[in-house]
Amino acid sequence: MKRLLSRGTLAPWLATIALFVFWEAVVRLFGIAEFILPTPTATFAALFEFWGPIWHNAFQTLFTTMVGFAIAVVFGLVLGVAVGASALLYQSIYPLLIGFNSIPKVAVVPILVLWFGIGTVPAIITAFLISFFPIVVNVATGIATLEPEMQDVLRSLGARRIDILRKVGVPRSMPYFFASLKISITLAFVGSVISETVAANSGIGHLMLQASSSFRVPLVFAGLLVIAFLGIVMYAVAALAERRLTGWATRGQDGAVYATGG
Amino acid sequence: MEGRLPDEPAFVDITDVSLAYGGDDHQTLALENASMAIGRGEFVAVVGPSGCGKSSLLKLVSGLHPASAGSVRVGGDPVGGPLKIVGMAFQNPIMLPWRTTLQNVLLPLEIVEPHRSVYRRRKKEFREKADSLLETVGLQGFGDRFPWQLSGGMQQRASLCRALIHEPDLLLLDEPFAALDAFTREELWDVLQDLWMRNGFTVVLVTHDLREAVYLADRVDVVSNRPGRVIFSRDVTLPRPRRLDNTYDADFVELVHELRDHISKARQAP
Numbered sequence: 001m002k003r004l005l006s007r008g009t010l011a012p013w014l015a016t017i018a019l020f021v022f023w024e025a026v027v028r029l030f031g032i033a034e035f036i037l038p039t040p041t042a043t044f045a046a047l048f049e050f051w052g053p054i055w056h057n058a059f060q061t062l063f064t065t066m067v068g069f070a071i072a073v074v075f076g077l078v079l080g081v082a083v084g085a086s087a088l089l090y091q092s093i094y095p096l097l098i099g100f101n102s103i104p105k106v107a108v109v110p111i112l113v114l115w116f117g118i119g120t121v122p123a124i125i126t127a128f129l130i131s132f133f134p135i136v137v138n139v140a141t142g143i144a145t146l147e148p149e150m151q152d153v154l155r156s157l158g159a160r161r162i163d164i165l166r167k168v169g170v171p172r173s174m175p176y177f178f179a180s181l182k183i184s185i186t187l188a189f190v191g192s193v194i195s196e197t198v199a200a201n202s203g204i205g206h207l208m209l210q211a212s213s214s215f216r217v218p219l220v221f222a223g224l225l226v227i228a229f230l231g232i233v234m235y236a237v238a239a240l241a242e243r244r245l246t247g248w249a250t251r252g253q254d255g256a257v258y259a260t261g262g
Numbered sequence: 263m264e265g266r267l268p269d270e271p272a273f274v275d276i277t278d279v280s281l282a283y284g285g286d287d288h289q290t291l292a293l294e295n296a297s298m299a300i301g302r303g304e305f306v307a308v309v310g311p312s313g314c315g316k317s318s319l320l321k322l323v324s325g326l327h328p329a330s331a332g333s334v335r336v337g338g339d340p341v342g343g344p345l346k347i348v349g350m351a352f353q354n355p356i357m358l359p360w361r362t363t364l365q366n367v368l369l370p371l372e373i374v375e376p377h378r379s380v381y382r383r384r385k386k387e388f389r390e391k392a393d394s395l396l397e398t399v400g401l402q403g404f405g406d407r408f409p410w411q412l413s414g415g416m417q418q419r420a421s422l423c424r425a426l427i428h429e430p431d432l433l434l435l436d437e438p439f440a441a442l443d444a445f446t447r448e449e450l451w452d453v454l455q456d457l458w459m460r461n462g463f464t465v466v467l468v469t470h471d472l473r474e475a476v477y478l479a480d481r482v483d484v485v486s487n488r489p490g491r492v493i494f495s496r497d498v499t500l501p502r503p504r505r506l507d508n509t510y511d512a513d514f515v516e517l518v519h520e521l522r523d524h525i526s527k528a529r530q531a532p
């Protein structure tokens with residue numbers, strides 16, 4: 001058991017190291033030029049060399065992502081509960097949501113720039129726009145698929161609809177909600193970086209754009225690594241919250257709750 | 263509590279009720295022209311073959327499901343939706359998995375008035391009450407466990423507590439002891455009988471166990487094969503409190519046999 005556990009925690013590290021080794025080997029073996037694909041060593045070197053600006057811009061990206069994500073969580077929860085609780089709302093809004101989610105968010109950024117100018121606000125809004133959809137879909141699904149038997153337990157007590165929603169609808173949708181957070185947080189990163197790449201003065205996306213226009217490709221890759229790292233950390237936070245708060249859904253085991261939509 | 267006087271209006275009055283499930287093309291007629299009258303404070307057991315519409319009957323009385331035809335009245339008023347005076351134990355325990363057993367038992371007090379408005383203030387008292395109820399059904403110490411950490415029979419006992427906690431006027435029990443071993447079941451017969459004799463609520467108990475029906479009820483109604491309707495009704499006038507020794511008495515055994523004959527008839531003809 002103990003061996004299995006340590007193997008379980010070691011595995012992702014080993015896989016990561018293996019990827020870097022493979023990457024390094026391929027670049028050296030085929031003699032790929034640095035401005036096309038730098039080696040991991042060069043990338044890490046750039047990471048340390050430009051630590052100051054990277055840290056500064058990463059913080060900016062983290063900030064816009066978290067603000068956009070927070071808005072998405074609140075908005076997604078409210079809309080998800082409403083859509084899940086009302087069949088009429090479900091029927092009327094759902095197609096709209098699908099349509100909206102199909103729009104590539106890169107296409108929206110120029111419009112946002114037109115409205116809000118270049119900077120933090122478009123990045124926050126893009127992060128929000130791209131990440132709220134999975135939350136809405138999951139929460140709505142959790143509530144709409146509430147077992148009639150469970151509703152009957154409350155109905156037999158003369159409970160009002162709002163009571164049923166509060167006492168069983170919302171608690172039951174929480175595993176769905178937390179599952180969607182894991183998808184949503186990584187999408188929020190995608191959103192803010194997209195926006196920064198197109199229209200911003202700071203942020204990792206902006207840094208990467210500048211680095212690539214001056215052919216400092218290792219720095220571009222260093223930026224990618226930082227984004228990936230931040231994404232993993234935020235995912236882990238969401239996963240931890242999920243395990244802590246909805247352990248009942250997996251009956252106390254650390255099994256995964258799978259997300260729908262996204 | 264000795265059974266209903268003939269001219270007293272029935273507390274639960276079901277007249278010529280039919281209940282059909284499903285749409286126009288795929289109908290299941292669960293009940294047809296069923297009638298039943300239950301006096302206030304009466305303890306009625308309903309027995310009948312599987313699938314004959316006993317659970318449906320309880321849903322009808324509780325207002326969870328509307329009748330397709332006929333009238334259902336409780337306390338003199340037509341039932342138009344879920345009633346507030348009902349405590350119901352479903353055939354499956356249906357506990358809320360995110361709540362502990364104790365929190366599950368407390369649920370009705372969070373919903374039903376007048377408990378609801380004083381819930382916060384009297385929470386401690388309510389918890390003690392729930393604890394002592396859990397103890398009477400042999401679940402002391404399990405209040406903090408989640409329902410999925412309990413066995414099927416334990417969950418059923420907890421759901422019985424949930425049906426009782428708000429002291430409803432009308433208790434609807436759908437095979438509440440079906441998942442229990444014989445000893446625990448017989449213990450709970452006495453628990454239920456004592457509670458009923460003390461508090462005088464009205465009980466409709468659906469069961470497959472004829473001994474259970476005769477032991478607990480003032481009257482046993484036999485329901486026919488689907489579509490269900492009451493085809494035989496037997497008053498049980500054995501003195502109370504009934505004790506387990508009485509189940510070996512000649513008149514008790516005779517009653518059980520008589521009901522058994524009627525059940526086997528019910529199984530053959532609708």
Ligand SMILES: Nc1ncnc2c1ncn2[C@@H]1O[C@H](COP(=O)(O)OP(=O)(O)OP(=O)(O)O)[C@@H](O)[C@H]1O
Pocket residue numbers: 283284290291292311312313314315316317318319353488
């Ligand atoms: N929700 C439903 N939709 C369609 N048909 C149903 C539904 N619930 C019950 N029925 C049908 O109604 C009939 C009566 O069901 P009910 O659950 O009342 O039987 P029961 O007497 O409680 O049986 P058992 O003793 O096995 O619990 C059955 O034939 C069943 O198929």
Ligand SMILES: [Mg+2]
Pocket residue numbers: 316317318353436
């Ligand atoms: Mg049934």
